[in-house]
Every structure is written in C-alpha cells, then in structure tokens.
Amino acid sequence: xxxLSRDPGRLVFRLTKRDHEAxxxxxRLGPLFPRQGxxxxxxxxxxxxxxxxxxxxxxxxxxxxxxRVAEVEALIADPARCAPLKPSGWxxxxxTAESExxxxxxxxxxxxxxxxxxxxxxxxxxxxxIDEENLLGLWAFQLSEVFQGVLLDALVGEDG
Amino acid sequence: MPEILEPPVRPGVVPILEDQPKxxxxxxxxxxxxxxxxxxxxxxxxxxxAVFGWDRQRAEKHMKEVHENGKxxxxxxxxxxxxxYVHELQKYSLQATMEPEA
Numbered sequence: 448x449x450x451l452s453r454d455p456g457r458l459v460f461r462l463t464k465r466d467h468e469a470x471x472x473x474x475r476l477g478p479l480f481p482r483q484g485x486x487x488x489x490x491x492x493x494x495x496x497x498x499x500x501x502x503x504x505x506x507x508x509x510x511x512x513x514x515r516v517a518e519v520e521a522l523i524a525d526p527a528r529c530a531p532l533k534p535s536g537w538x539x540x541x542x543t544a545e546s547e548x549x550x551x552x553x554x555x556x557x558x559x560x561x562x563x564x565x566x567x568x569x570x571x572x573x574x575x576x577i578d579e580e581n582l583l584g585l586w587a588f589q590l591s592e593v594f595q596g597v598l599l600d601a602l603v604g605e606d607g
Numbered sequence: 608m609p610e611i612l613e614p615p616v617r618p619g620v621v622p623i624l625e626d627q628p629k630x631x632x633x634x635x636x637x638x639x640x641x642x643x644x645x646x647x648x649x650x651x652x653x654x655x656x657a658v659f660g661w662d663r664q665r666a667e668k669h670m671k672e673v674h675e676n677g678k679x680x681x682x683x684x685x686x687x688x689x690x691x692y693v694h695e696l697q698k699y700s701l702q703a704t705m706e707p708e709a
Contacts, residue, residue, distance in 0.1 A: 558700040568644040
C-alpha cells in the first residue's frame with residue numbers, strides 16, 4: 448500500500464492485489480481479537496463516581512468499535528472509494544477522518560492480537576510461541592502494523 | 608436587615624480561579640497515559656496531536672515521557688473533561704486513565 452496523492456483532507460492510496468487481500472483479511476480477523484478490560488482509573492477505581500464512569504467507558508468502547516467496523520467495511524465496499532485499477536491493484540480514496548478511522552481500527556486489531564498472544568514485551572526479547580493457535584494473531588499483528596505505518600506517514604503529511 | 612452588597616467585580620471581568628475559595632473548586636483529575644510495550648511511538652505522538660490538538664513538538668515531548676518514565680500527565684481537568692479525554696485516548700487503544708489529584 449502506497450500513498451499515490453494527497454490533496455487537503457483527501458488521501459489516495461494504491462494497493463496491490465496482495466495488499467488489498469491482506470487488508471480485507473486483517474479487517475475480517477478483527478472479531479477474533481476483542482480487547483480486554485480497559486480501566487478508567489488505576490488508583491481510584493473504587494470511587495463510586497469512577498465505577499459509574501467505568502461502565503460508561505466500557506459501553507462507549509464497544510459501540511465505538513462497532514461503528515468503526517461498520518464505517519470501514521462500508522468504505523471498502525464502496526466502489527467510489529475502493530476501485531480496481533487497470534491492469535491490476537486497487538485505488539483507495541479516504542478523507543483525513545476516514546484515514547483516522549482505519550488507523551484506529553487497525554490499531555485496535557493489532558493491540559487485541561497482541562493481548563491474545565499473551566501481551567509479550569518484544570522490546571525485552573519476549574516472543575510468543577509460533578504455533579497454530581498463535582499464527583493468525585501474529586499475522587494480524589504484523590499486517591496491521593504495516594498498514595498503520597503507511598497511514599501514519601500520510602497523516603503526518605496532512606499535519607504539515 | 609443588613610444591605611447585601613454585590614461582589615466588587617467589574618462588568619465583563621471574569622474572576623480567575625485562584626481568587627475563588629478552594630472549597631468551591633471542582634476536584635481536579637489528572638489524565639495520564641501509561642507506557643505499554645505495544646503502541647508504536649509515532650502512533651502515540653499522532654494520537655496526542657489528534658486528541659489534544661498539540662503541535663508535533665509538544666506531542667513528542669509527552670510521548671517520550673511515557674516511553675522513558677512509564678507515564679505522562681497529559682492534562683489536569685474537571686471530572687467530565689478528564690473523562691472525555693480518557694474516552695478519546697482509549698478509542699485509539701492507548702492506556703489512559705484519570706486519577707484524582709492528590
């Protein structure tokens with residue numbers, strides 16, 4: 448996946464056939480990697496006000512992920528946004544906000560896959576076991592990172 | 608009956624927070640981002656820019672604090688604003704929490 452062109456608020460990417468398949472597969476794998484509990488507070492989670500806020504956060508994050516998935520699926524399925532190129536490949540046209548949505552969703556999948564792999568600290572040399580159970584997680588983790596890198600580079604350009 | 612005097616505030620002048628008695632202030636909450644071994648440094652910088660509208664330099668300073676010190680205090684706000692920021696940061700899968708100010 449490569450940035451083809453950039454107008455203010457509009458990013459156009461070129462995907463090879465393999466990029467396109469990998470992106471769709473990564474997105475389809477998302478439901479396999481639900482996120483684990485995310486505390487709203489570490490030191491004061493017992494406070495009544497924060498207990499209620501935790502429930503609000505949990506509900507908001509579930510709804511956010513649901514709407515992000517729906518938004519991105521609609522974009523990928525929209526021929527005006529994701530169109531085949533001749534002789535091969537795909538052109539993906541996104542607004543800045545849509546690029547953010549895709550970036551968020553890919554990171555959600557990446558972090559979910561990392562949690563499923565046992566939350567290894569790669570920087571400290573920890574490595575998950577490469578077996579059948581972990582294979583899809585490793586794949587989703589790596590692929591999400593590749594697509595995130597392209598989106599981040601493009602969005603940094605948008606920041607000026 | 609004693610006459611009730613209006614406080615000596617000129618029209619159009621908003622009293623600053625420091626002039627108010629402490630008991631009237633809403634308790635502050637610190638919005639903290641914690642280090643984790645998964646989120647990429649450029650990603651964290653980007654999220655700080657997107658959520659807080661910071662320039663790159665300020666966002667990178669906080670990202671480095673997270674990476675080197677294990678956490679960074681990103682904001683000090685009232686309950687609702689702090690909660691809003693935690694929601695936004697967690698939507699990006701960052702480990703962000705709100706902690707009552709000591």
